[in-house]
Amino acid sequence: MAHSNKPIKGKFKKSLNLLDLTFLGIGSIIGSGWLYAAQNGANMAGAYAWISWLIGAFVIILIGMVYAELGAAMPRAGGFIRYPNYTHGTLVGYLIGFSAMLAYSSVVGIEVEAVRGYAQSWWPQLGQQDGSPTALGMTFQIALIT
Incomplete structure (x- = not known):
């Protein structure tokens, strides 16, 4: 009997x-x-901005390895929130989940602002000169969100 990858209703x-x-x-x-x-790092640190990217990559690789091990040892839906809950309690699990919700929900606004910033090169x-939106720029951002 061949194995099917089709999800069963109600199962992951x-x-x-x-x-x-x-x-x-x-x-x-x-x-x-x-x-x-990358732009802000280069503006602040100049040619040495790549060092912070290497440090950040090393830290993220370590965190990724921990989550890979946890995911293999205890495969659970929502592991990003559940593992801290298992190890440090419900308050930490709640705070991780709440901060993740804030981070994920803010992405739309950040991306819209970035699109306006990029479009400002052509329009x-x-x-304005300092990078803040004009009334037209704000209207453009609102239109992108809706």
Whole structure:
């Protein structure tokens, strides 16, 4: 009998194929934050900004390895929130979940502001010299969100 990857109603699909993993990876990196971070880092630190990226990459790799081990040892839906809950209690689990909700919900506003900032290169009336939006720029951002 052949194994099917079709999810059963009410159950989580417990396998990922190459396409799933590819889109998960792309979905987690596409955004404007890393572009603005690179620009701001270069403006502040100059040519040595790459050192902070190496330190950040090392720290993220360590955190990723911990979550990979936890995910293999205890595969649970919502592991990002459940593992701190298991190890440090419900208050920490709640705080991690609440901060994740705030972070995920703020992405829309950040991306819209970034799109306006990029579009300002071709349509200068969208922003002022300091980078803040004009009334037209704010209208543009609201239109993008809706």
